[in-house]
Amino acid sequence: MQITFWGVRGSYPVPGAATVRYGGQTSCVEARSASGETVIVDAGTGLRALGNKLLRAATAPGHYHILLSHVHWDHIQGLPFFSPVYVAGTRISIYGLLTAADELHQVIGGITRHEFFPMALESVPAQFEFHEVNPGIEFEVGSFRVMPIALNHPFGSVGYRLDCDGTAWAYISDTAPFDQVLHKQHFLKGPEPLSQVDRSALSVMREALIQKLAGVDTVVYDTHFTPDEYERFPHYGHSTPDQALEVCVAAKVRRLVLYHHAPSHSDEQMDRIAAEYLAKGALVGIEVLTSFEGMTLPIGAATDAGAKPVDRPPGGAGAGGREEAGKGPS
């Protein structure tokens, strides 16, 4: 199994000279099994380039599986730009956290209401299917075993552990740490005092996360903030690399990948973060990598020493050539 990063940014896409190396597109990771099966995690703006690649490689209309951590814009905005959506015969299965799969359908359909987008999902050629996921209840997608894990984020979010080919990786984004703030179903102006019930909810969540991460080779983790940014915005629902490292040490994972970079972090700042946490990880025996658009990692195997955020070839993540114009009303 291997994973490829198509969007590594949090919140909103950030074009420009300051992000050319790490990339400006939002959350999207592709997992590929040894036999070539694909599962996509999150449908942020990185999904557009991935869709163009998958469509180029396809010989017939495909069946695509997309696991959603939650439905904040930065995790779903690429969906209307996923070119297979405009190919008749395509099936798209979407998995997400919501009280009812019906509601998930409405929420996803809602991003293509006529006010927001020229073509409604109901009227595109592809056929959509919606599946509700529940933390702790494992399911299968082809030869991937998928375990949803509850995370601490405004209005809820889930991480996923994916097992395949005798190895495993996990996608833990978006999440706040499990000590200062408990995210619930309401807007937080700032941190709210924690009740005893809140504290125990947080520690249950943390314990379940650590337990589910046991034996995982690689963990991709929401490390949006530097520690001083976190101090200013502890109620925004995101973590720091230190907090991610602490969870990974407890779960004894081999490798941590920093992910969901703040839109304000320039390539130079990301270089500094990458170097700092590579060193910090080494002290506790964890390999810490910093994700960039186009990065491919073999799971359960050593990192390719050449994996650096260099100038990417024209065409975006891993495309290795000019992107073709996508289909549909882009």
Added chain:
Amino acid sequence: MKIRFWGTRGSFAMSGREFLRYGGNTTSVELVNAAGQRLLIDLGTGATELGKQLMAGEFGKGQGTLPILLSHTHLDHIQGLPFFTPFFIKGNQIRILGAAPSMTSLESTLQNQLAPHYSPLNGLENLAAGVSIDTITPGETITLPGFEVRTAAVPHGSMWTTAFRITADGKTVTYLSDVEYASVDEPLEVAVELARDADLLIHDAMHADHDYDLRRGWGHSPARAGVIVAERAGAKKLALFHHSPDATDEMIDEVVARTAARTSVPVFAAAEGEYLEI
């Protein structure tokens, strides 16, 4: 009057080295008059950078006022709203003006964008600044501090967008983005009138002329549509705008060269960057 393009891209924000000169951010255009009063058109991702820079002035102190005109509410024109920092400072007064999308109101559309499943902001009421939403009726003329704005509805696929003719300091800028005429050679009279003798016409140029046949009916114009409007209207300068996400800097260079070769109206492609004097 000065103008600055903060986002020139249509549909989808493009990051990467091939999009650096014209910029990858979605649409947002700032106008500043001689008195220093400001007006913003559209809130694509380009608005986020402007928002940060505004924080150095009165907006950082909660004393800023800003009118924002929305051409329509397709995502590439409002994507930057939840990340426009002046919204988070108490005391700032921000007025959003736009036409109601068909079958719903402007306010409920923006509320929907910030609905709890889509955004942790969970609604306009959680923006700390004073935000007012004013529905305009295309065709009306609006007077804003330092600017006069004439509006008109123009066709955009199966819907309508609002085009603007903005006058300040005796200069006029016309914004005709996200528009497709039934016939490129016969642009709507109302569009031509809005651009009449404008000092700058900003026009939708999503498609290269040779690509247009494949994309007819999707609500956007080929580059030559702006030329025809500019020539008929006697506009003094034409900015090609709302670049396709597939158009690299080199491709846009080519479109500009070909477009400039067919008209005596000075033509350039809108690019993120510095303030331009009108």
